[in-house]
Amino acid sequence: MTHASPVPTARLSGRRVVVTGGARGIGASIARRFRGEGADVAILDLLEEQGRATAAEIGGTFHRVDLSDEQNTRDALGEAMDALSGIDVLVNNAGILRFAPLLEISVADWDAMFQINTRAMLVTTQVAAKRMIAQKSPGKIINMASMGGKTGGAGQGHYAASKAAVIALTRVTALELGAHSITANCLCPGYVLTEMGAATRTEADIAQWSSYSPLGRLAQPDDVAGVAAFLASPDADYLTGQSFNVTGGMIMH
Structure with a gap:
């Protein structure tokens, strides 16, 4: 059964939004949803061709970024905020997922996972929050964690740990920036059936994972985008300071 997308509203009209990892998958769905609800959207991504295509499709701007490079991250986000004449919402969506048994995870693999999934999020949060504070206007930071950050998962030691760190970072962000009227929340999706996910899973895999949800299906990117739009x-x-499970009931805590 295909899950229908909700009808867009204009509740984000005038909001200036930056979405990292917005070229494809969940990030692209978030960018489309936000733009459909009236926001001005800038996409940051390493995938230049896809990023430019998504930005052109929604009428946003694209800014190439290498999130493993701190200075490039600061520069690209600054460029995006300048293009928007400020920032009201930062969506830290970009991340990587790799699998390895616990006893085979190298220090280099561990560091690479945290570099993109967690450290880059710290950098973008610092840059965007300082701009929000200077604007003297409320701001919102939405971070992408994962169900794995709460439950773990075999073969995902480095990934799950990096996403648990995202949840903790979100809480600290909320605590420290609340005085500036900046909120911080994170999303913890379960299995989301993106184009890439569908291409790398068999029908049996999809059926098995679907059975873990009381709703009997996997998430579509729009399911995550809808919750992100609500938070924005x-x-x-x-x-x-909250972490929202977008898992179809696969976990309930």
Whole structure:
């Protein structure tokens, strides 16, 4: 059964939004949803061709970034904020996923996972939050964690640990930036059936994972984008420091 996308509203009208990893998958769905709800959107991604195509499709801007490079990250985000004439919402969506048994994870693999999934998020949060504070206006930071950050997963020691760190970083961000009217929340998706995910999983895999949800299906990127749009909207102004499970009930804590 195909899950229908909700009808867009204008509740994000005038919001200036930066989405990292917005070229494809969940990030592209978030960018489309935000733009459909009236936001001005800038996409940051390493995938230049796909990023430019997505930005052109939604009428946003694209800025190439290498999140493993601190200075390039700062520069690219600064460029994106300048293009938007400021920033109201930062969506830290970009991340990588690799598999390895616990006893075979190298220090280099561990560091690479944290470099993209967690350290880059710290850098973008610092840069965007300073701009939000200087603007003297409320801001929102939405971080992409994972169900794995709460439950772990065999073969995902470095990934799960990096996403658990995202949850902790989000809470500290909420605690420290609340005085500036900046909220910080994170999303913890389960199995999301992106184009890449569908191409690397068999029908049996998809059926098995679907059975773990009381709803009997996997998430579509739009399922995650809808929750992100809610968190970016005025409806979520009093929510901060929370990690929201977008798992179809696969976990309930």
